[in-house]
Amino acid sequence: MSRVLIVGAGLTGSLCACLLRRELQSRVELVVWDKARGSGGRMSTSRPPDPTCQSADLGAQYITATPAYAQSHHSLYSELLSSGVLQPLNAPIEGLRKQDGSRDYVTPLGMSSVVKHFLSQSGAALFFERHVTGLYRRGASWEVQRRAGPSEVFDVVVLTMPVPQILQLEGDIGQMLSEQQRQQLDRVRYSSRFALALFFPPGAVLSLPWAARYVPDNPCIRYVAADAHKRNADVPGRGPSLVVHTSVPFGLEHLEDNKEDVQPIILQELYQLLPDLPQPIATKCQKWRFSQVLTAVPSCPGHMTVHQQPLLVCAGDAFSHSNFDGCVESALSALSAVKASL
Structure with a gap:
């Protein structure tokens, strides 16, 4: 062996x-x-610090199946769909650019559930x-x-x-x-960015006309998502969560800064963008030094x-x-x- x-x-x-x-x-x-202390890598799902809140995806947000791999990767997509790990993305995402013939999927239990599914199937000895x-x-x-x-x-x-x-x-x-x-x-070469999750108390209402939105003209914020709504995973009685991803130029500008110093800047920009947001009961900031591959x-x-x-x-x-x-x-x-x- x-x-x-x-x-x-x-x-x-x-x-x-x-x-x-x-x-x-x-x-x-x-x-x-x-x-790390858990599986997922850049497909990580953050547990809420308070059990009355819902989890949040701090890395990848959804999965796009492109026509180029529709046939060769069909069995894996079918496996994840039949097991309930993946579901079609049906929630409205403002600014999403659809490719011809592509399909978008979300993970009701969070993006890390894809990784956990394959790890459980592997039977590997897993050490963090x-x-x-x-x-x-x-x-x-x-x-x-x-x-x-x-x-x-x-x-x-x-x-x-x-x-x-x-x-x-x-x-x-x-x-x-x-x-x-x-x-x-x-x-x-990799892009770098920060991700920030905001956890709200039960009963808090996010009055947003979309489940997620790309922000093209903000120097700090590139993407905002009402995470559980995006994943079609709202749980009655649990507080909603919101995820913010910064732009690549902002991530590069603050690459060597501590995330604790960057978080107030992101929050200030967020509340200027969405002034009606309620106050969270907890936050979590993640620095992705290696976010997406720019040059392979x-x-x-x-x-x-x-x-x-x-x-x-x-x-x-x-x-x-x-x-x-x-x-x-x-x-x-x-x-x-x-x-x-x-």
Whole structure:
């Protein structure tokens, strides 16, 4: 039995684990590490600090199925729809640009439910707060070091974290990257933004004519959503939640600022934009340093093989494109590489 470590419990990592289990079954021992305290990655759902409030998606907001992948990814969409993880997006979103033939979906239980579905299907051993710091080759295996706790040994490692975090890893990975691979990874660029969730008390009313709205002309705010309404998941007796995403220029301008310092700026802009909003009972601010991929790795079909034996693979949306279908393509690509190696 080969011991496989997947670093990153986001969409690419969770789907890769699920597909490996289905393809190789008991031939692999699957382990997933993530440095966060929960799964989801950029598809995270924030629990409300007060149980009388509703949850909020701080990362991805909905999933768009494009015609280009309608056939090749059909089985995954069907699986998520039949299990109730996905539902069609029916709520009004102001400023949403529809592509011809595309379909939009929401997650009644939050975006992290997609990741949790694939993780549960994988049967992988899942560990949080495991921050990988280095990779060292030990014969036919990899010794993986982490910030706190002992290192562990694996036969295969799949890295799905953002590319700048891969390039920061210590150990043998730096020597194994070819000059061409390093140049390709150095070209990857991400957008950055802040997300802010506002949690309101039961009985609070958000008098909004839309479930979500894109704001094209505000220097700070790009998108606002009455989150539970957008997901068709309003629960009677629970307070609503509102999610705000900042613009990319604003995120870049305040990239090195603490989120505690940026939150009052976002709130001030929000109440100028929506002056009738009630006061929240709690807020949560998230800085997405690596939000969406602006420049992906060129000429890379979903993954990059850094070393063949023992296998070390890099995957994620930076090796395809930054949406649901892009992560699926990367997971399928990484699956092929691992299967060929084992």
